[in-house]
Amino acid sequence: xxxxxxxxxxxxxxxxxxxxxxxxxxxxxxxxxxxxxxxxxxxxxxxxxxxxxxxxxxxxxxxxxxxxxxxxxxxxxxxxxxxxxxxxxxxxxxxxxxxxxxxxxxxxxxxxxxxxxxxxxxxxxxxxxxxxxxxxxxxxxxxxxxxxxxxxxxxxxxxxxxxxxxxxxxxxxxxxxxxxxxxxxxxxxxxxxxxxxxxxxxxxxxxxxxxxxxxxxxxxxxxxxxxxxxxxxxxxxxxxxxxxxxxxxxxxxxxxxxxxxxxxxxxxxxxxxxxxxxxxxxxxxxxxxxxxxxxxxxxxxxxxxxxxxxxxxxxxxxxxxxxxxxxxxxxxxxxxxxxxxxxxxxxxxxxxx
Amino acid sequence: xxxxxxxxxxxxxxxxxxxxxxxxxxxxxxxxxxxxxxxxxxxxxxxxxxxxxxxxxxxxxxxxxxxxxxxxxxxxxxxxxxxxxxxxxxxxxxxxxxxxxxxxxxxxxxxxxxxxxxxxxxxxxxxxxxxxxxxxxxxxxxxxxxxxxxxxxxxxxxxxxxxxxxxxxxxxxxxxxxxxxxxxxxxxxxxxxxxxxxxxxxxxxxxxxxxxxxxxxxxxxxxxxxxxxxxxxxxxxxxxxxxxxxxxxxxxxxxxxxxxxxxxxxxxxxxxxxxxxxxxxxxxxxxxxxxxxxxxxxxxxxxxxxxxxxxxxxxxxxxxxxxxxxxxxxxxxxxxxxxxxxxxxxxxxxxxx
DNA sequence: TTCACATATGTGAGCGTTAACATGCGATTC
DNA sequence: GAATCGCATGTTAACGCTCACATATGTGAA
Numbered sequence: 001x002x003x004x005x006x007x008x009x010x011x012x013x014x015x016x017x018x019x020x021x022x023x024x025x026x027x028x029x030x031x032x033x034x035x036x037x038x039x040x041x042x043x044x045x046x047x048x049x050x051x052x053x054x055x056x057x058x059x060x061x062x063x064x065x066x067x068x069x070x071x072x073x074x075x076x077x078x079x080x081x082x083x084x085x086x087x088x089x090x091x092x093x094x095x096x097x098x099x100x101x102x103x104x105x106x107x108x109x110x111x112x113x114x115x116x117x118x119x120x121x122x123x124x125x126x127x128x129x130x131x132x133x134x135x136x137x138x139x140x141x142x143x144x145x146x147x148x149x150x151x152x153x154x155x156x157x158x159x160x161x162x163x164x165x166x167x168x169x170x171x172x173x174x175x176x177x178x179x180x181x182x183x184x185x186x187x188x189x190x191x192x193x194x195x196x197x198x199x200x201x202x203x204x205x206x207x208x209x210x211x212x213x214x215x216x217x218x219x220x221x222x223x224x225x226x227x228x229x230x231x232x233x234x235x236x237x238x239x240x241x242x243x244x245x246x247x248x249x250x251x252x253x254x255x256x257x258x259x260x261x262x263x264x265x266x267x268x269x270x271x272x273x274x275x276x277x278x279x280x281x282x283x284x285x286x287x288x289x290x291x292x293x294x295x296x297x298x299x300x301x302x303x304x305x306x307x308x309x310x311x312x313x314x315x316x317x318x319x320x321x322x323x324x325x326x327x328x329x330x331x332x333x334x335x336x337x338x339x340x341x342x343x344x345x346x347x348x349x350x351x352x353x
Numbered sequence: 354x355x356x357x358x359x360x361x362x363x364x365x366x367x368x369x370x371x372x373x374x375x376x377x378x379x380x381x382x383x384x385x386x387x388x389x390x391x392x393x394x395x396x397x398x399x400x401x402x403x404x405x406x407x408x409x410x411x412x413x414x415x416x417x418x419x420x421x422x423x424x425x426x427x428x429x430x431x432x433x434x435x436x437x438x439x440x441x442x443x444x445x446x447x448x449x450x451x452x453x454x455x456x457x458x459x460x461x462x463x464x465x466x467x468x469x470x471x472x473x474x475x476x477x478x479x480x481x482x483x484x485x486x487x488x489x490x491x492x493x494x495x496x497x498x499x500x501x502x503x504x505x506x507x508x509x510x511x512x513x514x515x516x517x518x519x520x521x522x523x524x525x526x527x528x529x530x531x532x533x534x535x536x537x538x539x540x541x542x543x544x545x546x547x548x549x550x551x552x553x554x555x556x557x558x559x560x561x562x563x564x565x566x567x568x569x570x571x572x573x574x575x576x577x578x579x580x581x582x583x584x585x586x587x588x589x590x591x592x593x594x595x596x597x598x599x600x601x602x603x604x605x606x607x608x609x610x611x612x613x614x615x616x617x618x619x620x621x622x623x624x625x626x627x628x629x630x631x632x633x634x635x636x637x638x639x640x641x642x643x644x645x646x647x648x649x650x651x652x653x654x655x656x657x658x659x660x661x662x663x664x665x666x667x668x669x670x671x672x673x674x675x676x677x678x679x680x681x682x683x684x685x686x687x688x689x690x691x692x693x694x695x696x697x698x699x700x701x702x703x704x705x706x
Numbered sequence: 707t708t709c710a711c712a713t714a715t716g717t718g719a720g721c722g723t724t725a726a727c728a729t730g731c732g733a734t735t736c
Numbered sequence: 737g738a739a740t741c742g743c744a745t746g747t748t749a750a751c752g753c754t755c756a757c758a759t760a761t762g763t764g765a766a
Contacts (some may be wrong), residue, residue, distance in 0.1 A: 061752035230648035295583035414722035
């Protein structure tokens, strides 16, 4: 039924459909947009003409007059790691469900120039709202300075000193606290906090919360710097082993909280290489629940973030802002996943000084 | 310098810039598009007016008249696994470098209806070219039936019986052969091929190539079914252990080729649980080089796919098709990454029947 | 019948931009 | 000094759609 002109000419317009269906272009428009007040018979004719001509609405023309592009710009900056990517996919899915499409920009590094350009490009394409998945503190700050003219939502924790910036994220704070509490419940009194790069807000928040929670419980703890990679986790394991040698009595670290799963993987490899048993001698807990973490050796206890929920919430919030309503910005919960890499503190450990 | 009207009215148009700069709108257009024949002084005025008004080109209007949206539709279907995601990011990056933006659609499952809808939506937004990252055989077939009216490129191996479909991919064939050859070089004569789901073209191709290569070398081999997950790799390890018990002499499998790294991770975990030493008793080789595979226990020997190169090539090919030139569709190479999970066949193994 | 009134359809303008062509003007040529 | 050229700029008409309004047609009340 569907025939298309093979020439390089323009695709059929609403006018040609109108002619074909012997109605006015406006009636065609009404049919396309499902407006009421069109006789079923007329509608039928129009639909047939549309099918015959292979007509497809030109959204450029529509956007030009309505100011509505049906586009949401999503800018992910700095990484294609697990979290950002999962969030992106979830946002896209939610967007499509709500009749929007996603215009994507991925920036490798937190380059200000690139960010500004990406924002401008997206705005130039007429996006109705802008979502920035920014993991770095500095980036979020830049973002706050941007005057975009459309609703702007940042996925990632908000710096406390930046006001008037809509941010939405997984509850890093609660997640980190849950992890520490769980370790405390297992009897651990001295633990290592392996943190991510400090210019990542997620890393900051996880560390700050874990630290506070340690202090609240009166734990002995020390902080190791990591950079999200398994390699840095491996190095941390080496340091931990040394520390266990050098430390006396009840202060020997018996557990490690890694700010992400990749580093935890490195930690497991490092401990294994050093002959330290997990969880018998040291418990390890991660953060993210990346694919495969249930098959690490041993299976990794970790904090799972519900990125699908996050993505949906991001879209809902954008839509709310678009409608002029206050968005729901409460953080998305993170939940504990207990597996094999954590266990009760071994009594022998405290006596091995 | 930049002031913006706070009202909800329309943003400034080229006309207002023209009035502000006391030139015609066409001159403004010339400045915006960098056309020659504008006096530097005039250009200066226009630029100043643009800055003052906070003018930004309305791409809907531009698209309407030029038929060029600057948009490339990318549809990823069925997974957010390592490969597809990496490819997407690389495409986006290449696109931006060439002045295009990416309109994203992610489909969870290979639902035909969704695919058609996604294609139509993208076309409706005026994409100039369409890239479909399809991992499933059936999907690629559907794709071939789509008449889009714009250049269409499929990322993923092409079914041999489907003609006239531009496809581009990593050289799965060469990658799998490299892996087998490497094992052969280490002296292995009996190996297990752990394959992915057979409706994934990648899985098919990797298996077919590995199989052929095994036969070419006169190896004993058997095929285990997997589903890309670490869990299925774990199960495969169990089966392998049984097989080693039951098999006699030189036919005891001493190596396993896993069609992806996640499954290889599961295999490592399974072998470890069964007390089988890697690589002393069994060598394991993966495919993908996912993040962290260098910190598996032991570090995984694998085949690395250069997705960045693939993404760039995809864009180049799209551009070529757009220009009416024949695209370069030769596969992107895959390279061997030797790490610790593979080693020479242990002599003891063949005598342990 | 005549008016009002709803319901179905048509008409014209305008959205912001570019493409094609038209104009103005100083410099060059004969 | 007129004709010619080249450069810088202006004018007009699309592009395909939606909006606001105008016009037919049918229906019931006065």
